Amino acid sequence: MAIRIGIYGYGNLGRGVELAVKQRKDMEVVGVFTRRDPNTVQTYGAPVFFTDDALKMTDKIDVMILCGGSSTDLPKQTPFLAEYFNVVDSFDTHAKIPEHFKNVDEQAKKGGKTALISVGWDPGTFSLARLYAGAFLPDGKDYTFWGKGVSQGHSDAIRRIDGVQDAKQYTIPVESAVELVRTGKNPDLTTREKHERECFVVAKDGADKERIEREIKTMPNYFADYNTTVHFIPQEELNEKHGGLPHGGVVIRTGATGEKNENKHVIEYSLKLDSNSEFTSSVLVTFARALYRMNADGVVGCKTVFDVPPIYLSDKSREEVIASLL
Amino acid sequence: MAIRIGIYGYGNLGRGVELAVKQRKDMEVVGVFTRRDPNTVQTYGAPVFFTDDALKMTDKIDVMILCGGSSTDLPKQTPFLAEYFNVVDSFDTHAKIPEHFKNVDEQAKKGGKTALISVGWDPGTFSLARLYAGAFLPDGKDYTFWGKGVSQGHSDAIRRIDGVQDAKQYTIPVESAVELVRTGKNPDLTTREKHERECFVVAKDGADKERIEREIKTMPNYFADYNTTVHFIPQEELNEKHGGLPHGGVVIRTGATGEKNENKHVIEYSLKLDSNSEFTSSVLVTFARALYRMNADGVVGCKTVFDVPPIYLSDKSREEVIASLL
Numbered sequence: 011m012a013i014r015i016g017i018y019g020y021g022n023l024g025r026g027v028e029l030a031v032k033q034r035k036d037m038e039v040v041g042v043f044t045r046r047d048p049n050t051v052q053t054y055g056a057p058v059f060f061t062d063d064a065l066k067m068t069d070k071i072d073v074m075i076l077c078g079g080s081s082t083d084l085p086k087q088t089p090f091l092a093e094y095f096n097v098v099d100s101f102d103t104h105a106k107i108p109e110h111f112k113n114v115d116e117q118a119k120k121g122g123k124t125a126l127i128s129v130g131w132d133p134g135t136f137s138l139a140r141l142y143a144g145a146f147l148p149d150g151k152d153y154t155f156w157g158k159g160v161s162q163g164h165s166d167a168i169r170r171i172d173g174v175q176d177a178k179q180y181t182i183p184v185e186s187a188v189e190l191v192r193t194g195k196n197p198d199l200t201t202r203e204k205h206e207r208e209c210f211v212v213a214k215d216g217a218d219k220e221r222i223e224r225e226i227k228t229m230p231n232y233f234a235d236y237n238t239t240v241h242f243i244p245q246e247e248l249n250e251k252h253g254g255l256p257h258g259g260v261v262i263r264t265g266a267t268g269e270k271n272e273n274k275h276v277i278e279y280s281l282k283l284d285s286n287s288e289f290t291s292s293v294l295v296t297f298a299r300a301l302y303r304m305n306a307d308g309v310v311g312c313k314t315v316f317d318v319p320p321i322y323l324s325d326k327s328r329e330e331v332i333a334s335l336l
Numbered sequence: 337m338a339i340r341i342g343i344y345g346y347g348n349l350g351r352g353v354e355l356a357v358k359q360r361k362d363m364e365v366v367g368v369f370t371r372r373d374p375n376t377v378q379t380y381g382a383p384v385f386f387t388d389d390a391l392k393m394t395d396k397i398d399v400m401i402l403c404g405g406s407s408t409d410l411p412k413q414t415p416f417l418a419e420y421f422n423v424v425d426s427f428d429t430h431a432k433i434p435e436h437f438k439n440v441d442e443q444a445k446k447g448g449k450t451a452l453i454s455v456g457w458d459p460g461t462f463s464l465a466r467l468y469a470g471a472f473l474p475d476g477k478d479y480t481f482w483g484k485g486v487s488q489g490h491s492d493a494i495r496r497i498d499g500v501q502d503a504k505q506y507t508i509p510v511e512s513a514v515e516l517v518r519t520g521k522n523p524d525l526t527t528r529e530k531h532e533r534e535c536f537v538v539a540k541d542g543a544d545k546e547r548i549e550r551e552i553k554t555m556p557n558y559f560a561d562y563n564t565t566v567h568f569i570p571q572e573e574l575n576e577k578h579g580g581l582p583h584g585g586v587v588i589r590t591g592a593t594g595e596k597n598e599n600k601h602v603i604e605y606s607l608k609l610d611s612n613s614e615f616t617s618s619v620l621v622t623f624a625r626a627l628y629r630m631n632a633d634g635v636v637g638c639k640t641v642f643d644v645p646p647i648y649l650s651d652k653s654r655e656e657v658i659a660s661l662l
Contacts, residue, residue: 026593029593029594033475033593034474107658107659107662108655108658108659128662133662135468138468138646141646141650141657141661142464142649144650145625145650145651146622146649147618148359148360148651192608267352267355267611267614267618268355268611269355269380273609273614275607275608275609275610275611275615276606276608276609278605278606279465279604280603280604281601281602282518282601282602282604283601284598284599285593285594285599285601288593288599289593289601291593292472292593314647314658316645316646316647316650316657316658316661316662317645317646318646319644319645320464320467320468320641320643320646321467321640321643323471323472324467324470325471325474332434332437332642333433333434335466335467335470336454336459336640336642
């Protein structure tokens, strides 16, 4: 019997989850849950329900995948649903993960359910890369570089500037910094030295481009600490050349072994993604499979990607995995 | 209390294990076991015992790390010791892993112990990279490239040729093949297209170099299926420039997501190692920590790296791991 998946929230991430489930023969989507009028939501085939109806379907859903945002949706939704469903979310506000973990853990234990938070690529697969590499090379240091990719938060920040019609912002690792890290010299790098920001901006007719550029480059937190380049382009060019949501990055750990630490080693884990949200969705769905199995084992409470035995992620049998992947 | 480690076999790998344990505050080596006269074995401080004395020390060792070879040592030693100790080995004869697993599993269950086989980087961390990436991108294909690095088996094969005094062989990925794989075109690559072999050979005085080169290049299994380059150099140059045992490689998986598979993704995991054996040792020791914890959980029988929850590899607390790595 297929693992029955519910999708709670149906934006880019929710749509990606529905497509990712279609790629996996052992899983099926039994319902998409939305705050909108269900009749107005077009899926790739999954039935649509109003969010309030979810609690009537606790016996029809093995794992609920939460596809809301980290700022306001997930801090409330994940703990609430964790009492009634096995849940997976992609909560990515790094600083608030310990608090979110605690809230979800309490509710999951109350309901005797299993929960998995902060699943995706960072946090997610990059977190795993950091944990493995750090354990193998304790005498070392790791660095995470993001990009080249579109940061939606930074693109939004530019769009809020007066006179801006549309914008897309790329985060780009500074190649010389990446190369320096690979040498194993464990450099101390400032924010400015690690990443640069490139902005493609469509200005409204008659807007003061110099002012817009200045406002972007001096914006605290978002741009002021980075070397930022601003290009003004027509809307058509933005649509044509900057329509996607590519992203990626690399986790690099360098470390030393030997009697006098004379041998250096470099471990790298990198991603190059055409679609940030679809890859995140694929990771969520894969961990939903593992969560289903952990729940069947009797695991209760909130867990993270660090707790998941890798074999639970695969749809292959133990014999097949040992013969073909080990 | 520190995790008490035994080292069974004391060559390059065993020495690396002793050094790797020194890097980890929560572990200690309580004994090195050798088939040689213990008085002739110089360690970095660990006491040395004759292999036959190991069974008298079952209550003093939490995990025995086996550091013998895969061809003749481990197929006998790991099943034998698995009845009396929690054991970790680096068995790397891929085709025989299922058989080895079965033998070790039977003995570990007989003794109520936990065993972990085929730990290192391939099999080992590369296996994990293949499993994770394959689960995240089921509609895709993966490729493993090895090198640039020294293959000891191939170096030995050259040394057995008449007239050869010494030799070192490097396995090198064909860069154009690696680049082609990264495009996501899922090429079918022959053995020759994936790797090339470069040999540095010291010929004995008066030896026929043309014949040696011909014998190398036509050697079945080892060289005949590859583009091979042979350089004759003096012994001093071999010692000076080719004394180390560097290795490494990369696992690349490309896959697609989306309604029409329109979005391509590339996952890469790569290693660049100054010392093949010392990195393998570090991985063995890290998994010995995890094995100790799995045994404490009541896990019995033979397991693989796929069964190990990543958090068990870290010496950090759950809170610290969540706050600093997730």
